[in-house]
Amino acid sequence: MPLVCLTDFQAYAQEHLSKSTWDFIEGGADECFTRDDNMAAFKKIRLRPRYLRDVQEVDTRTTVQGEEITAPIGIAPTGFHCLVWPDGEMSTARAAQAAGVCYVTSTYASCPLEDIAATAPRGLKWFQLYMQPDRQLNKQLVQRAESLGFRALVITVDAPKIGNRRRDFRNQLNLKMNLLLKDLRSPKEIDALTEVVAAVKGKMEVYLDGGIRTGNDVLKALALGAKCVFLGRPVLWGLAYKGEHGVEEVLNLIKNEFHTSMTLTGCRSVAEINQDLVQFSRL
Numbered sequence: 001m002p003l004v005c006l007t008d009f010q011a012y013a014q015e016h017l018s019k020s021t022w023d024f025i026e027g028g029a030d031e032c033f034t035r036d037d038n039m040a041a042f043k044k045i046r047l048r049p050r051y052l053r054d055v056q057e058v059d060t061r062t063t064v065q066g067e068e069i070t071a072p073i074g075i076a077p078t079g080f081h082c083l084v085w086p087d088g089e090m091s092t093a094r095a096a097q098a099a100g101v102c103y104v105t106s107t108y109a110s111c112p113l114e115d116i117a118a119t120a121p122r123g124l125k126w127f128q129l130y131m132q133p134d135r136q137l138n139k140q141l142v143q144r145a146e147s148l149g150f151r152a153l154v155i156t157v158d159a160p161k162i163g164n165r166r167r168d169f170r171n172q173l174n175l176k177m178n179l180l181l182k183d184l185r186s187p188k189e190i191d192a193l194t195e196v197v198a199a200v201k202g203k204m205e206v207y208l209d210g211g212i213r214t215g216n217d218v219l220k221a222l223a224l225g226a227k228c229v230f231l232g233r234p235v236l237w238g239l240a241y242k243g244e245h246g247v248e249e250v251l252n253l254i255k256n257e258f259h260t261s262m263t264l265t266g267c268r269s270v271a272e273i274n275q276d277l278v279q280f281s282r283l
């Protein structure tokens, strides 16, 4: 049966991954409220489409930090891709390059940064950093990423300590890394987006991740002021399905959904997406 939406990839991954890998991907901290709230928040937002516009040509392209991408959808940092597919992040990087989107590589990548950069030399790549107490180590990591062509640094500031990942504790999952700070909560809900957008007053680009599962979610995030959104778990589901080609399928599927969402709401370009598309009375 063809996989026609991102949750189909989720079901496939659940069926085919080992229990401990599945739990690692899917689990959140404690009772996983934030993970679940992120998805529920998108469902509550209602769109207000515009009709009778010429939508024969709809262009999903945009830019992040001045670099063109094929759609405002990127890959959020997640660690340990080799748990899911043999050449892990190398597959992910090639898929991102083929799809023309930005790939944020995690501090906890399970392939060397050199290999990731070499396998997708034309792809737009940013490097995510968990700040280490050892400043020298931070400096070395950043310089290494910069010399390999990673174009921006994404500093994760919400993880001073690992969250209570109950499933991993039960499975006694022990990922062997020298770096110890790790927290996989995702408290970047869409609810906070409007506040952040208002606070930065257009002085910087605002991105969102957490709970993006459909093209409509992408449209809603952009309508509320995000410049681009990033996918975490869905990319791992794609990787579990068919490695590089599975990730590409996930990216293309949500890009196509986003194209449809733009068309059905009367947006011909990403620049035309604004908050008029959201029914605030229903928020």
Ligand SMILES: Cc1cc2nc3c(=O)[nH]c(=O)nc-3n(C[C@H](O)[C@H](O)[C@H](O)COP(=O)(O)O)c2cc1C
Pocket (backbone or CB within 6 Å): 024, 025, 026, 038, 076, 077, 078, 079, 106, 107, 108, 128, 156, 183, 184, 185, 186, 209, 210, 211, 212, 230, 231, 232, 233, 234
């Ligand atoms: C398995 C897993 C590993 C993650 N690893 C990292 C990481 O290394 N660095 C980081 O900043 N965030 C990490 N995150 C958080 C993701 O970047 C993202 O915020 C989160 O998955 C929410 O997006 P989603 O709902 O699309 O999965 C991880 C999340 C998961 C599920």
